[in-house]
Amino acid sequence: MTRAVPYKLVFLILLAALPIALCVAAGMGAYPIALFRIPAILWDRIEGEGYRVLLYIRLPRIFLAALVGTALALSGAALQSMFRNPLADSGLIGVSSGASLAASAWIALAGADSRLGLWGLPTAAFAGGLATVWLVWRMARTSGATPTATLLLTGIALNAIAGAGIGLLIYCSDEEELRSITFWQLGGLNGTTWPLVWAALIPLVPGLVLLAPLGRALNALALGDREAYHLGIPVAALQRRIVLGSALAVGGAVAAAGGVGFVGLVVPHMFRLLCGADNRWLLPSTAVGGALLFLGADTASRTLVQPAELPVGILTALAGGPFFLWLLLRHKREALHA
Amino acid sequence: MLKAENLGYRVGTRWLVNDVSLHVEPGEFWVIGGANGAGKSTLLRLLSGELAPHSGHVELKGTPLRAYEPRALARLRACLAQDLSASFPFTAYEVALMGRIPWQGQWASRPHDHYIAKEALAEAGVAHLESRDYPSLSGGERRRVDMARTIAQEPKLLLLDEPTNHLDAKHQIELMEWCWRHTRQGGCAVAVLHDLNLAARFADRILLLKDGHAAALGTPEEVLTPENLRACFNLECVIWRHPSGCPWVVPVDTAQTPRFHPPVARCNAGLQGAAS
Known part of the structure; x- marks a missing residue:
């Protein structure tokens, strides 16, 4: 079956849509700013309310939303190829559940607004995510090689354990903590400041740099570990790189935005249904697509019920889910084979 | 050898x-x-x-x-393993082109690589399947596309x-x-x-x-x-x-x-x- 949409076209459309989406998102909110005024405000540094809202409230948040979306989608795409399973995502190697457990523990034991303030919670979440991935990796490792199936099962087992831990913490915590844990798990970017963005870049950038150039190697890996080796891919090194890159990228994303995972599953899948599986196009396209989806979800989360906020995790699922279903129904026959 | x-x-x-x-x-x-x-x-x-x-x-x-x-x-050396299954919608042509991976850099495929992949598909008798989804092919057709990938590896x-x-x-x-x-x-x-x-x-x-x-x-x-x-x-x-x-x-x-x-x-x- 020839797919109707060429890779290049979709990638270029996504790329062109990104700056437009960034501007639109920057203009929307409780204090609306007209789209055409944004460049002028930023360029001429017109001091005033608009400049301050734009520079100190909107821009850091929009920037972080795009980065988080990119990180989730890119690592989702890489892990799907590695596990040769279109339903894999960063949850499978334990990073999300580990981060979630650590964040819940932090809230329950130290309190959401402890002395360490704003920084304690994201740092704990990031460390928890990374530690869990390391555990999964070490346990799945057998005499130099890491069989993909074992890695998958170890991840599932640790996810269950982390889930039990979170349940226990929820059981032990009081009303206030319970509310904080629940909201953390639903995700959100409210209160993003520039320092938080710079801090999030520390793990995100190396993670993205590790994952982004892997297109051709991931294509070979999608055929099978043995086939990839036969095609001259150093499989063990590639696996390490994917796991490390995903752990850094998703760890950073989850630390900054809380429990959001749906983006990583659905964006690569959408691209595959539209165009095909060639990872050389899939990786850059999902990176941009993930940024768009998460930016859209975050913008909706802060504008739909303003001045209050909807948790963004609800919105990513609400926006991505039906679109995903529609694509599946449209391509039912292909999807059955995929 | x-x-x-x-x-x-x-x-x-x-x-x-x-x-x-x-x-x-x-x-x-x-x-x-x-x-x-x-x-x-x-x-x-x-x-x-x-x-x-x-x-x-x-x-x-x-x-x-x-x-x-x-x-x-x-x-x-190239290998044709016993049974392959791809879980992603690569086209037969993309699978054949993967045979060129050892000869390529990170991103771009040279026209020469495309030429060899096309030739390999023709040699394996599956040129007519090139734009079909690899996972949707029959077992024998997949086998021949795999053979084309092996041939393309030269x-x-x-x-x-x-x-x-x-x-x-x-x-x-x-x-x-x-x-x-x-x-x-x-x-x-x-x-x-x-x-x-x-x-x-x-x-x-x-x-x-x-x-x-x-x-x-x-x-x-x-x-x-x-x-x-x-x-x-x-x-x-x-x-x-x-x-x-x-x-x-x-x-x-x-x-x-x-x-x-x-x-x-x-x-x-x-x-x-x-x-x-």
Whole structure:
């Protein structure tokens, strides 16, 4: 079956849509700013309310939303190829559940607004995510090689354990903590400041740099570990790189935005249904697509019920889910084979 | 070109391959035969460098396999594994183009790579399938697309694990002919085959394995004898002649084999009567 949409076209459309989406998102909110005024405000540094809202409230948040979306989608795409399973995502190697457990523990034991303030919670979440991935990796490792199936099962087992831990913490915590844990798990970017963005870049950038150039190697890996080796891919090194890159990228994303995972599953899948599986196009396209989806979800989360906020995790699922279903129904026959 | 000395590979205390030596010269087509579980696939994986032997060593072009970078090795040898399944909607063309990975840089494919991938699809007889989804193809079609990927890799040494699986009779012959031509052009090929008659027809040398040991090694004429086949497969055979003159293995009935059905015999007799 020839797919109707060429890779290049979709990638270029996504790329062109990104700056437009960034501007639109920057203009929307409780204090609306007209789209055409944004460049002028930023360029001429017109001091005033608009400049301050734009520079100190909107821009850091929009920037972080795009980065988080990119990180989730890119690592989702890489892990799907590695596990040769279109339903894999960063949850499978334990990073999300580990981060979630650590964040819940932090809230329950130290309190959401402890002395360490704003920084304690994201740092704990990031460390928890990374530690869990390391555990999964070490346990799945057998005499130099890491069989993909074992890695998958170890991840599932640790996810269950982390889930039990979170349940226990929820059981032990009081009303206030319970509310904080629940909201953390639903995700959100409210209160993003520039320092938080710079801090999030520390793990995100190396993670993205590790994952982004892997297109051709991931294509070979999608055929099978043995086939990839036969095609001259150093499989063990590639696996390490994917796991490390995903752990850094998703760890950073989850630390900054809380429990959001749906983006990583659905964006690569959408691209595959539209165009095909060639990872050389899939990786850059999902990176941009993930940024768009998460930016859209975050913008909706802060504008739909303003001045209050909807948790963004609800919105990513609400926006991505039906679109995903529609694509599946449209391509039912292909999807059955995929 | 490919030289293996006293190869051994064990899992726990069980030796899957034990003390096998072989020396494949350029221009030779080798076939490895043997019963299920005799160690054929394991031997092939040792020869590909995928498994490290517990004893002995493998050399390719005079250099130990362990000393090769994966990429340098992939430019010399290609493998067709037993059964492949892709869970992602790659097109047949994209799969064939993956054969060029050892020759390419990170991103762009040169026009030359596209040319070779197209040629390989045509050689494997699947040019008409190039824009189809690989996972939606039939088993035999997938097999031929995999073969196209192997061809696109432009290897000197071909390692094939039951390459004729899923293929119909004509495509089996075509695939064997392609491998044979590859060897006549100075390459070499080692194939695991269950079809002894295809082996007899195309192989220069046949290696029969039994319980990981080399039970017989030589030309088809030397190896395909009733004694060797009885020892390796526990099967009674008589050796006839193919029209081309090469040996033709015909398994003989055992006590459990159903008798030849009389009505069919009568029918055949009737047809012969009508013809004359």
